[in-house]
Amino acid sequence: MSLKVEFDEPKCVAAGQCVMVxxxxxxxxxxxxxxxxxxxxxxxxxxxxxxxxxxxxxAAAIRLVEG
Known part of the structure; x- marks a missing residue:
């Protein structure tokens, strides 16, 4: 199994939650x-x-694609 991170930059509200975790x-x-x-x-x-x-x-700007 692999995991790919997709990021929708225009949706990002700069909350920084992703960076913290x-x-x-x-x-x-x-x-x-x-x-x-x-x-x-x-x-x-x-x-x-x-x-x-x-x-x-x-902002639900991060999407994970598992393959």
Whole structure:
């Protein structure tokens, strides 16, 4: 199984929840706080973090595709 992180940047409200729960996968731009994906293909040991980040995103800007 693999996991792919898809991020809809225009939906992002710069809340930073994803960065707090998955700092190895997400960061925020300094100029506007919008999230950026650091790793769109996390390793299996990061799947739980990726799932939590998607769950806590207030804008539903993170989508996970499992394959």
């Amino acid at each position: 998955a700092p190895d996968l997400f960061d925020q731009r300094d100029e506007d706080g919008v999230a950026i994906v650091l790793d769109d293909s996390p390793s299996p040991d990061q799947y739980d973090e990726a799932r939590e980040a998607a769950a806590v995103c207030p």
